[in-house]
Amino acid sequence: MWGLFDSGKDRTIGIDIGTSGIKIVELQHNPKTKEVRLTNYVMVGFRESLPQREREKRITKDEVAKLLKAAVKEGKLKAKNSSFSVPAFSSFISFVTMPRVKKEDIRQALTSEAQKFIPVSLEEVVLGWEVIDEPEQKEIANIRDQNKMKVLLLAVPKDIVTKYKEIAELSGLQMQNLEVEAFPLLRSLTLNYQKTFVILDIGSRVCNILVVSGGSLRGARNIGIGGDDFTDILARSINVSYERAEELKKNEGLLNKQVAELLKPVLGNIIDELKRVISVYKNKNPNKEIEELILSGGTASMKGLAEMFYGQLGLNTSVGDPWKKLTVDEKIKPLVAQKGASFSIAIGLALKNE
Numbered sequence: 001m002w003g004l005f006d007s008g009k010d011r012t013i014g015i016d017i018g019t020s021g022i023k024i025v026e027l028q029h030n031p032k033t034k035e036v037r038l039t040n041y042v043m044v045g046f047r048e049s050l051p052q053r054e055r056e057k058r059i060t061k062d063e064v065a066k067l068l069k070a071a072v073k074e075g076k077l078k079a080k081n082s083s084f085s086v087p088a089f090s091s092f093i094s095f096v097t098m099p100r101v102k103k104e105d106i107r108q109a110l111t112s113e114a115q116k117f118i119p120v121s122l123e124e125v126v127l128g129w130e131v132i133d134e135p136e137q138k139e140i141a142n143i144r145d146q147n148k149m150k151v152l153l154l155a156v157p158k159d160i161v162t163k164y165k166e167i168a169e170l171s172g173l174q175m176q177n178l179e180v181e182a183f184p185l186l187r188s189l190t191l192n193y194q195k196t197f198v199i200l201d202i203g204s205r206v207c208n209i210l211v212v213s214g215g216s217l218r219g220a221r222n223i224g225i226g227g228d229d230f231t232d233i234l235a236r237s238i239n240v241s242y243e244r245a246e247e248l249k250k251n252e253g254l255l256n257k258q259v260a261e262l263l264k265p266v267l268g269n270i271i272d273e274l275k276r277v278i279s280v281y282k283n284k285n286p287n288k289e290i291e292e293l294i295l296s297g298g299t300a301s302m303k304g305l306a307e308m309f310y311g312q313l314g315l316n317t318s319v320g321d322p323w324k325k326l327t328v329d330e331k332i333k334p335l336v337a338q339k340g341a342s343f344s345i346a347i348g349l350a351l352k353n354e
C-alpha cells in the first residue's frame, strides 16, 4: 500500500555516463534503519551498431539526454534528484602539501597554490578540496612538517559542469551532486574502512587507479587504456571483426592462451602503472601496507584477469561487489550478480544521500 504514497522523497538516482553507455541506479534510503534498497537499475548502450571508438566521438549531449529521459521513464524511476559523475579524464586530482593555515583561510591559500598543480587556467575550473592529514603521519613527521598540511585538490572544468547541468535539465532531472568518479567508486567499493587497498576500474577507454586508506582517497591516476583497446588488439592481431574479437574477449578472456599472449604488452602497461602508483604511496607512507587490489568496471569481469594481477603483483585481487551495500530483492539477485562491478560508479553516486 505504501507504494501509492511513495513520492520518491527518500530515493536517489546515480547516473554514470561512460564511453559505452549509461548506467543508472535508483536507491531508496530508510532514514531510520539506514537500510538502502535497490529499487531499480537500467543500462543503456550508445548506438551499439557503431564501433566503440566511433560511438564515443559521435554521441552528443542531446542524444545522451534523450536516452537518459527514455531510461528514467522506462525504469519508472521516481526520484527527481540525481547525481552524476565526471569521468577521471575530464577532471584533475592532486595531493598537495602546503603551509598549514586555518580552515577559513584554505580557499585563499589554495587558490594561490592550485595553479602549480592544474594544467589549465584556474578561471576555467571549479575547485574543490579536502584536508587529508593522517594522524599516524604526524607521529613520524618532523617539526618542519608540522607546519605543513596535506590537501586533496580537485578541479573540474566549468564547461564540463555546464554540460552535465544541461544534460540533467534536458532529461527532466535535477542535478543534486556532480562528483569526480573516484569518490563514488570508493564509496561503493570500500567495505572495510580500516584497510589500505587499490581500486582499479577498467572501463571501455580508461583505467582509473585509486589508493584508498581508512576510507579516504590517498592516490589517484588514470591512463588511457581500456577494454576496447583489448578488443582492438585482438581484432587486428588475429584479423577478425571487432564483434568477433569482443566475443572472444568476453567468452574466453585470458583463459585462452592466444588472447593472454596478445594482451600481455597492454596488460603490462597497466601493471607498470599500478606498480608506480603503489610505490609513490609506499614512499610517502612507509608505515602502511597495501593489502589488496579490487577490480571494477566492465572489464573486471574478464576471465582470468584477477588471477593474472595476483600473479604479477602478489596482491590479493578480487572483483569488487558494489551491490553488497544494498538490499536487493531475491528475484533480481542473479541478474545483478551478472552485472558484476560495472555499476560501481552509479551505485556509489546514489549511495550519497544528502
Ligand SMILES: Nc1ncnc2c1ncn2[C@@H]1O[C@H](COP(=O)(O)OP(=O)(O)OP(=O)(O)O)[C@@H](O)[C@H]1O
Binding pocket: 017, 018, 019, 020, 021, 087, 202, 203, 204, 205, 206, 207, 226, 227, 228, 231, 246, 249, 250, 251, 253, 296, 297, 298, 299, 300, 301, 302, 303, 342
Ligand atoms: N565479461 C567481460 N570480459 C571482458 N571484458 C568485458 C566483459 N564485460 C564487459 N567487458 C568490457 O568492459 C568494457 C565496458 O566497461 P564499462 O561499462 O565499465 O565502461 P564505460 O564505463 O562505458 O567506459 P569508460 O569508463 O572507459 O568511459 C568494454 O570494453 C567491454 O568490452
Ligand SMILES: [Mg+2]
Binding pocket: 018, 019, 203, 204, 297
Ligand atoms: Mg566507466
